[in-house]
Amino acid sequence: MFDFPPLRALGAMTAVAVLLSGCSIHGSYPDAVEPDAAKLRFISDLDNSTLDLFDTQHCDGRTTGMLNNMFMANSKRRVDMTIPPPANAGPYLEIRLKPGAELFMQTNTLGRSSVCTTRFNFTPQSGAEYELTFDYEGSRCITSLKRLHQANGQVVRTPIPLTNKGLPSCAGSNAIFPKMPSPQADTPERTAMIEQIVNESVIDSMTLEPGVAERVAAGVNLDKLIEERKQRVGFSLPDAYWDEYRQNMNTLTSEAVNNKARTLQLYKDEYRARLKRMDTDEIRKRVPDTDATDLTQALLTNNAMLQYYQQQSKEVLRESLSAHVARMADLDRRYKVCERFADCWKN
Structure with a gap:
């Protein structure tokens, strides 16, 4: 996490730019239409929190909307998840994901005094429901993913380890997926x-x-x-x-x-x-x-x-x-x- 004055101005400018773009409410990511689509809830209390999704066809990413922006109401994007959010949950949005298709996901916050990003790979399963939380732990931003299910009338949230394997098919497309120089000849x-x-x-x-x-x-x-x-x-x-x-x-x-x-x-x-x-x-x-x-x-x-x-x-x-x-x-x-x-x- 970085913390220095120029970021405060950048945060405010970005918030205004996103608002004026007209795509900040629901973002550019369209919900999956498969009948067995997975569902994901993104929860965050952090300023200007965003969730971006990348795949082979979308190396520049697609957004799902912004949470906790000072210029607009929080997202009301919902997909009728069967399991409700925790009682103490902060602002959230919900999306539908194509099952079995690997995604590269990015959570990001751009606040008045800080910016923090986490990235990971994720393949949603057919008909599954998930919760993704994005918050601070001490001076670090932490992203946690959990699988949701019910058994004997109880809601169970099972943690899923997150790994960052990158997206090789997007290498060289932008700064997130840079292309490395070729190795020189061995001697x-x-x-x-x-x-x-x-x-x-x-x-x-x-x-x-x-x-x-x-x-x-x-x-x-x-x-x-x-x-x-x-x-x-x-x-x-x-x-x-x-x-x-x-x-x-x-x-x-x-x-x-x-x-x-x-x-x-x-x-x-x-x-x-x-x-x-x-x-x-x-x-x-x-x-x-x-x-x-x-x-x-x-x-x-x-x-x-x-x-x-x-x-x-x-x-x-x-x-x-x-x-x-x-x-x-x-x-x-x-x-x-x-x-x-x-x-x-x-x-």
Whole structure:
């Protein structure tokens, strides 16, 4: 989040421009017309909050209207969702989404003293209902997505991990989806320098300590977790269900151990890709401890890549959790658990 005086003026100017554009009430995004369209509620208390949707045919995005603008009433856009908003919900709008079609979504706020944006990929499911909230947590803006359903007369809101995979088909279309320069031709000298830079940039916290896998596995008491789950469910399920439940938990544990190695590989691949796009002289400046080393450039590049590593670490974790939720939701669907248990797994 950024906070400086020019943004206050920019925020006011943008609000006026959006109002005068005539498309601020409902935006440019048309509701999906499929009979099994998914429905999504966007809730936000933040100034000039917007939700933008991108796909392969709309790389410049489409808007759904604005919330909390000082010059107009809040959106009344609704799609008759079956589950009402929370009692303490702020202003909101509702839209219909084409099921099974991947979207790249962006939440944004442009206030009098701040601007904040989050982006993520999302594929809505047939007939599903969702709630997307956009708010501040401390000094950061946070976007949270939940799947809505009812079981035994109770409304259940199941969190969905959000991941940002971008939209490769839109690369080069605008500033949100930039096109990266082509890599330069490899030479033995360039390859050797790149490998040295990448390998020497790896710090201890990026590598997996010996014995971690064994310690993680030993610390997970699946028998206890499954027994507690049985007590919460409160009705009998066949052994085949619990065998698969155990298998899914083992898979999650295994992925948790492998996530660090996967993140490190993504880091190395990205670092190599960035260096390959540089001129040979620029690469030389980043090789540690040589006469050609430019310490400032080397530190800037390493710091940028450290931020990339930290971001990817979170993305890998979200992807792992998302896959786990999908496996568990499929299990509960096949055994019709959600019809009888409010806290079932939902994808």
